[in-house]
Amino acid sequence: MQTFENKVALITGGTTGIGFATASEFIERGGKVIITGRSQNTVDQALSILGENAHGLVTDASSMSDIGQLQNRILAYSKCVHLLFLNAGYGKFSGLANADESHFDELFNLHVKGPFFTVQQILPLMQKGDSIIFNTSFVTDFGIANFSVYSAAKSAVASFIKTFASELSDSGIRVNGVSPGHISTNIYSKTGLSNEAVEQTVAGIIPTIPFKRFGEASEIAKTVLFLASADASYIHGATLKVDAGISVVK
Template identity: 65%
Template structure:
């Protein structure tokens, strides 16, 4: 039996990586999925791959002008949202001395302001039994050099899990978070690193991981579907680590 038959899931940043894998899994389980992405060509390509039960919206999670239109754009496809996975985002990393205001604002606009106002836009379409899932990160548990702004932004998202859940309890809306570790995605694509530098960075990280590998986007997707399902009906205000033990196993 398909767990999400006749349900609608909205996934921000759904054109690739964790968001795209999650969209595929929701569709396999019977849901209709609406994805967002910043680039029209990539949105259209992702929707074509996902098939008839998918729709796409061009929307930049870092721009309030786009976010303010999101509710009306989603209402073109549905009058209710059962699952919201706030996933859009990427990383930029630099030393404290090298971070400028543009770097700071870019990450906070996308990850913090984008998350907050995306949830604000979608809540009127969500009702009793629906679920909000925020994408945080394992980096909030550590002090990692060059990650100061990214970690601070993700820590703010982490705090939203608790505050949003407190407000949504009376509405019957569960709010949880997923904290991915190192996952095979394009997170490094906006860092300014060359392909060779990215490969070197990945190679340097792998020996530090308990299982000696990056996680697969599908492993994140499966966890998101669990949190959104009735199997997790008594999980609320929680954050699940999906980092292969990196935060706890040494």
């Protein structure tokens, strides 16, 4: 198993779900993490579990003013970042007829504008051999009704993986992505659906998954850390699907 001793990871949206699982796994393998979250309460809760090798920042991954302060805030804790995992995000449903500008801007600011300028801020702290990993989604592989804005935003992320890889090749910084399928996280908490509607949605989805179950956040975390490790030293500009084959198996 690849270890990450003397390595530091910055994980956006690291207080719950995939981000938290990745932070926990990174620490278990000897590294230190900086996690971000929107509220002091969720950051403190995560840190109480992650322990002394974790540091937390309360920051909005979609806010340009917060992103503009990110580099200096990280420098107060670490002079370098070896893994940047751009994970912060959530999905929201809206049909074409009902989507408004605020819905569009919310998702594009969080999933597209925020990650772009976060990379810009953190790049000066990275060097040859380090990794940038984006969290995209299987929704980029086919059309899902009422998910057009979220899918478009994640498609932009998929494009960043390729274009950033091209731009950063000479620097030796590898850029890759992980594309999760249906994962047991709190992703539905921001959709506006009631608990009953979420349960019905999940019940309807499970039969469509080749393995007939949702994936676990830890399964995505292990993929992220593989991509960040020396074991993946020749993987660049790639997106690994971790979706039980739902995007290709019928």
